[in-house]
Amino acid sequence: DADVTQTPRNRITKTGKRIMLECSQTKGHDRMYWYRQDPGLGLRLIYYSFDVKDINKGEISDGYSVSRQAQAKFSLSLESAIPNQTALYFCATSLADSTDTQYFGPGTRLTVL
Amino acid sequence: AQKVTQAQTEISVVEKEDVTLDCVYETRDTTYYLFWYKQPPSGELVFLIRRNSFDEQNEISGRYSWNFQKSTSSFNFTITASQVVDSAVYFCALSEYQAGTALIFGKGTTLSVSS
Numbered sequence: 001d002a003d004v005t006q007t008p009r010n011r012i013t014k015t016g017k018r019i020m021l022e023c024s025q026t027k028g029h030d031r032m033y034w035y036r037q038d039p040g041l042g043l044r045l046i047y048y049s050f051d052v053k054d055i056n057k058g059e060i061s062d063g064y065s066v067s068r069q070a071q072a073k074f075s076l077s078l079e080s081a082i083p084n085q086t087a088l089y090f091c092a093t094s095l096a097d098s099t100d101t102q103y104f105g106p107g108t109r110l111t112v113l
Numbered sequence: 114a115q116k117v118t119q120a121q122t123e124i125s126v127v128e129k130e131d132v133t134l135d136c137v138y139e140t141r142d143t144t145y146y147l148f149w150y151k152q153p154p155s156g157e158l159v160f161l162i163r164r165n166s167f168d169e170q171n172e173i174s175g176r177y178s179w180n181f182q183k184s185t186s187s188f189n190f191t192i193t194a195s196q197v198v199d200s201a202v203y204f205c206a207l208s209e210y211q212a213g214t215a216l217i218f219g220k221g222t223t224l225s226v227s228s
Contacts, residue, residue, distance in 0.1 A: 040220060041220060043204070045216075101163050102216060107156050
C-alpha cells in the first residue's frame with residue numbers, strides 16, 4: 001500500500017462549487033504540505049502543517065483552506081472553485097524538519113469548468 | 114531570496130547518450146539542502162537524492178550521478194547511457210534550514226529519450 005494517498009485522483013467540477021481534496025499518510029510524519037503544479041511553473045506551496053495545531057499559509061494560499069484532522073490526515077478545500085485553479089495537486093509529508101526529504105502522494109488532477 | 118533555476122526547459126536525446134540536467138540555486142542560508150525529483154509520464158513525484166550544503170562530494174547511483182559545486186551554486190544531474198524509461202520531467206529543489214518552511218522548486222526539465 002502507498003504511504004501517502006490522495007483522494008480523489010481525478011475530479012471535474014464547475015465554477016463556484018466547493019471541493020475537498022484529501023490526503024492520508026501512514027509514514028508517521030509530523031509535517032504535511034499541499035502543493036499545486038501548473039505546466040511550466042513547477043510546484044508551488046499552498047499550505048503546510050507542522051502538527052495538528054500548527055497550520056501555515058504558503059506562497060499561493062488565496063482561495064484555499066486546509067484542515068489537519070489528525071496527524072495522518074490533511075485536507076485541502078477550494079471554497080468556491082474557479083477555472084484558474086485547474087491544476088495537479090500534490091500532498092507531501094516529511095518527518096520533522098523541512099530539510100528532511102518530502103515524500104509525495106500520487107497527485108489529484110482537478111479541472112474546474 | 115531563495116530561487117532555483119533550471120534553464121533547460123526540454124532536452125531530447127537518443128538512447129545510450131549521456132545527458133546532464135543543470136540546476137542553479139540562490140540562497141542566503143549557510144545550511145540548506147538540495148533535492149532532485151523525477152516525474153514520469155504517470156505523474157507521481159519520485160525522490161532521487163538529497164544533499165546538504167556541507168557535503169560537496171559527488172554521488173553516483175547506478176547510471177545517475179550528481180555534481181554539487183558550492184562555488185558556482187550548482188547541483189547538476191547526469192544520466193549515463195540514457196534509456197527510454199528515463200523520459201520524465203526532472204525537478205531540482207532547495208530547502209533552507211532557517212526558512213523552515215518547504216521546498217522551493219525549479220520549473221523542471223523535460224527529458225525525452227528516444228530509441
